Amino acid sequence: MDFNNLVEGCMNAISAQVGNLNTLNVVIVGKTGVGKSTLVNAIFREDLATTGTGRPVTQRMCRYTKKDVPLAIYDTKGFELGKDAQQEVKEELLETIKEGYETRDIDKMIHCIWYCVSVTSSRFEPEEVQWIKDFTAQNQHQVPIIIVLTQAFSKKRARELKDQIETENLNVIQVLPVLAQDYDEFDDGYVVKAYGTDTLIEIMEKALPDELQDTLMYVQQANLESKKKKAQAAVAAAATAAIAAAASPIPFSDAAILIPIEVTMLASITVAFGFDPNKAMLTTLISAVIGTGSTTLVGKTIVSNLLKMIPGVGTVAGGVISGGTATLLTTALGEAYIGIMTAMYNGEIKENDLETSDGKKKLKKMFKERLKKK
Ligand SMILES: Nc1nc2c(ncn2[C@@H]2O[C@H](COP(=O)(O)OP(=O)(O)OP(=O)(O)O)[C@@H](O)[C@H]2O)c(=O)[nH]1
Ligand SMILES: [Mg+2]
Structure with missing residues (x-):
């Protein structure tokens, strides 16, 4: 072993470890404009939404990946269109989870769901409560679901919405307010600093199996x-x-x-x-x-x-x-x-x-x- 070999050895060891990482698959559910893409970009190093390749996997779900990155984001569409569209998202999601599970290949399974609700919306709608209840009742593979309260620049509103959702006793891991990017759109120039993304990583660490811990650290930047x-x-x-x-x-x-x-x-x-x-x-x-x-x-x-x-x-x-x-x-x-x-x-x-x-x-x-x- 000489100096050049040492550098090469490190290069090879890094490539080998990265190559061995399992792929983390995360589904993002939520109405248009709630901040799904902003959240994904704040959490992960790779800007999958703009630099990745999107491939429709079902009518209402698109899978974003990037070459050599062990991460896939399933973005949902049409959740704001009303009850029928929401039912479709739910059915397609359950089916995708089932198909992934049947492959017995960890790289193809769904590992986590982020259900996003904007803090700027007036309340958590009864149909959203029902959606989560129906989904979790049928979620036989127990894919963990985290409710992310996005655009949470008003901490007071975030607390109210969190309290409202928690009274429903939903079968979710956590209800977590997150401001993915600093908010600076107040007239007086006041800025609310981004917060909560680090906690989302901690929750993910607890929710994910051992086989995905190295991947999570490699892909996250929060x-x-x-x-x-x-x-x-x-x-x-x-x-x-x-x-x-x-x-x-x-x-x-x-x-x-x-x-x-x-x-x-x-x-x-x-x-x-x-x-x-x-x-x-x-x-x-x-x-x-x-x-x-x-x-x-x-x-x-x-x-x-x-x-x-x-x-x-x-x-x-x-x-x-x-x-x-x-x-x-x-x-x-x-x-x-x-x-x-x-x-x-x-x-x-x-x-x-x-x-x-x-x-x-x-x-x-x-x-x-x-x-x-x-
Ligand atoms: N300052 C700030 N702006 C945010 C935040 N989250 C979302 N926004 C803004 O809200 C708007 C919508 O955010 P997106 O991330 O595009 O929302 P989306 O859910 O991906 O929307 P679709 O892709 O249309 O479904 C954008 O103008 C974002 O800049 C946040 O945490 N902080
Ligand atoms: Mg988006």
């Missing part, structure tokens, strides 16, 4: 804390694997056996943050970590340079790496990388920065600072 938690779990898993690898202390000449563990960890963190393999980023980062861009560095030198970066570890005593040192190295590397991913996610480092020498310096500095905090 909850940074959830991404960090997932990334930290990957660090903990790698730290455990590193202890196991060093159970009998690793002679330093075998230090390269730690590399695959670190590669898997870096890939898992990247996927949790929803970044795709990016050679410039990985090259800059990895050369920042191991102190040089030299392509001749081999595994044990890479590990030795890593160790030097971590205060308090420095050199390897007695020519062996203990379990404790292997864990410390893995944890420090993982947390520093999470710090960098967070900065990229927040836009504090731009992807273009990775091409410029100033950007590279900034990144190296940041990385060193994060490691010192350990």
Whole structure:
């Protein structure tokens, strides 16, 4: 394993992990103009409605996907047209759920429904109550349904509508007010900040099966804390694997056996943050970590340079790496990388920065600072 292999190894591990993600299928129900597309665009990284491909799956449902993105949005049409159209949506939805379920293929099943009602509507109509009651009575595969109160810039109205709906005791997971985008259309220039999208992700995390948790983190852009938690779990898993690898202390000449563990960890963190393999980023980062861009560095030198970066570890005593040192190295590397991913996610480092020498310096500095905090 040398430097180039390390970068390639990370690229391949990321591609492999992304390729293995199951497809998340979400159905959005709601009248026209309630903010379905705005919600989808706020929650997911990929703007499926405008950049994805829509394919009608039934008369009143269109499935939006994008190549290589493990997400499908089923958008419903005509829900505002009255009772007959709403019945059609319900029948088509039940049929689509049944067909998906019968394939026994998780990629083709419906996993969640967002029933959207605008807070600007005067009330939750009796026919909507009935629709949900009828639907949930026939929902034999128990697809979770979340009522999203959209356009909730009036928090008072949102509370009233939530209270009204909750008195109906519907079989739904939650009634959740969400303002997907800042609202700035008051005459006095007052702005209501967007809120609630992070909570929707938390609810989804609880509602979805294990097989879709990695996908959810990869596709969502509304909850940074959830991404960090997932990334930290990957660090903990790698730290455990590193202890196991060093159970009998690793002679330093075998230090390269730690590399695959670190590669898997870096890939898992990247996927949790929803970044795709990016050679410039990985090259800059990895050369920042191991102190040089030299392509001749081999595994044990890479590990030795890593160790030097971590205060308090420095050199390897007695020519062996203990379990404790292997864990410390893995944890420090993982947390520093999470710090960098967070900065990229927040836009504090731009992807273009990775091409410029100033950007590279900034990144190296940041990385060193994060490691010192350990
Ligand atoms: N500020 C703000 N505007 C919103 C929000 N949600 C929706 N809107 C606005 O409401 C209008 C309708 O939103 P869409 O997201 O297009 O509604 P839709 O449900 O997808 O509508 P159809 O595709 O026609 O069924 C747009 O002008 C949005 O900008 C929000 O959370 N905040
Ligand atoms: Mg729309």
